Amino acid sequence: MSCEEEVAAGTGPERAGTTFGQQMLLLFPLVLGMLGMQAAAGVLGTGIPLQMALSAVSPETIGLVASAYAAGFAAGCLISPALIGRFGYRKALACFVMLQAAATVCLALLPFEGWIALRAVMGACGAGAVVITEGWVNTAAPAEVRGRIFGTVNMLGRMAMVAGQAVAAFPWALGTLAFAGPAVLYAIALAFMVPSVHGHPVTAATRGAGLSRSLSFLETPAVAAVGVIYVGAVGTTLISVAPAWGVLVGMSSAAAAMLTVSVQIGSFVFQGPLLWLSDRMDRRLVILFAAIVTAICALVLLAIPSGHQAPLFLIYALIGGVSLPVYALSFATAFDHGGAVANFRLSSGLLFNWALGAVIGPTVATAAIARYGPEGLLHFLVLTSAAVALLLAGLIRRAGHPNAPSK
Template identity: 35%
Template sequence: MLHSLTLASRTPVLIALILGVCLVQVGNGILQVLLPIRLAEAMAPPLAVGAVASGYSIGFIAGCWAAPWLIGRIGMVRAFGAFALLAGAVTVCLEVLPNPWAWTGMRVLMGMSYVGMLTVAESWLAARAGPGARGSVFSLYMVACKVAVVGGQMLLASPDLPGAWLIAAAAVCYALSLLPVAAVRELPPSMTAAQARMPWRYVRVSPVAFVGCLVIGLCNTAVTGIGPAYLAGMGHSATVIAVIMSGVQVGSTVVQWPIGRLSDRRDRRLVILALAGTSAATALLIAAAGGASETILFVLFTLWGSAALSLYAICVAHANDHAPPGEAVALSSALLLSWALGAALGPMLATLAMECFGSRALFVYVGAVSGVLALFSAWRRWRMPQQRDPPAPQRP
């Protein structure tokens, strides 16, 4: 009861942080679809298109190193404001300087800004949610982010909105994301500059969480990026592909919160083990199904998405359960770096496997990598059975 009252007192802070990130995700949803379309309309060379896409990833990885340093010096709210305003200003420049090579540099800055805002929000959420509710809070956070991204992408469905207006809308969303965060009256968790340590020093905090974030990047980006091409190679129409791929997002959105609630009541390593095992088994079933009926593929893809896309929230919650006091910022940045490295390598490794062994190797690769996470989680649970997640705090 006391824990429920404590969490309720923190609810305004949690809502403000989630709302701020949702505004960021609306802007991201717009640009994820709009920029490739604009490049295609301008008939940009493939090298330029690839450079723009890679620039964002490079900025994301660089931001994982830079964000804790900046946050440690100027504080969470000021850092979030700096990142939000930088993202908004750079987004406006996309319209002012419509050159693919200029866009590459801008996307580097946007990637840095994005990971900086996520680092602030996720570390603050972890510090304020408490161990007994982290799974639930991060699950709701992930669901809200997915809905916001889709909402941003749906704005492009309106033929009455020109590209300049959409870019302006994205810039406004980035700038407005500062408002709910700046309006929080509660002081954010403190962090000194000395605590912005090398990210990989945090692997020992929770090896399962770090391996989990790496595997999520290796697998999820491969399926979401290459999955449509895989289905097209099986002879499915664009409409069928869209329906099947939507099952990935729908499945994870539906089960994310119940899984988060479950992880608050059980050893999170067991939940990670179950999700990784389900992801591995379902991926291998998709590979074996081949050209199965559309209904079977939709069910399998939905089941895979329900498990694979729900892992991140549980991994972040598990890592923060064992974080050293006052170091949630650097830990969140390190987890994002682990995911980013996996996301950069995943599509390349998957396409290499497909070139060597055929298209079905995509899901054999996903199943094998997910299986490694399941086995590692089981091994850690067996080696350290007493490392339980801390109980919910009992505060007056």
């Protein structure tokens, strides 16, 4: 039975009438595997640069290793739909995760220069795994609870990644354990995910698709595409650049690091209410609201005198609280229209757009800081959020009808 037939018959992944709790219970093994992959990615994301820095590797090589992962991730977003269509989602998922585990082990065997190719492979496989798992979660979630389900999964994944990053900071987690631990997590994640999914979501939209079909990410709903590019640019900048901004404005290193923690805490607090709201109104308006609030908060930061640190943490928490959930809101908006037929091509297109924003955002923000000083980061946040808000308002007005989830 095809995915379309299963959905029509009520036996496929999309089960109308199920509650949020029931749907999360059905997805629990898949989500558990996703959390294992996120924790492994967190350990490696922090452990790899730490290992290289402690071994006196040149900054250029460290940068190449980091860029290789991002480049591989973007490439994986493009080629994964074709691989899924050719081999099927189960085989493709197994290959992606097993290659990640194998490449992780090889990190302990090859010199640092070899890590560039390994991280590119891991980025491509990571993108493919995310395309499949997030595509399945969105397909399985009925429209009336899709925002909350995807947002909850996204929030849990972020918590798992932060936990992995924290583990990598301990001295005992360096060395061989830094590679063996994530490899084991990938293997365990695969054991949970592959048997847990039911049905067959590979359809005519992905079957036999080539690279030209994969490039159909340009067909991604406009508001969703803008949203994921925006959160890729702003979210990545908040996580990677905000601590440096804190040091530049005179904060201690510990206090500057807490800015990132404030962003994450704000996201945890506000994501649930925003996604709950998006399940009851036009999701596009919630994304527009998030961009406007982010621009206003950045303007407030510009007006705060130096030396007043307490308001900084609160405002950064609010910025993170409204901007980071745009990722889940954009995916839910796209899948309101994408349906089951194009779920994997849709996921790959959205992830590619997010990766595009994640590459551009920190680059532009740090260039602004270099030219204008610490205020350059805030100018970046204001101008980017204001421009996105204006673009979204135009898109919503042009569409002329609500993008609320269908009932």
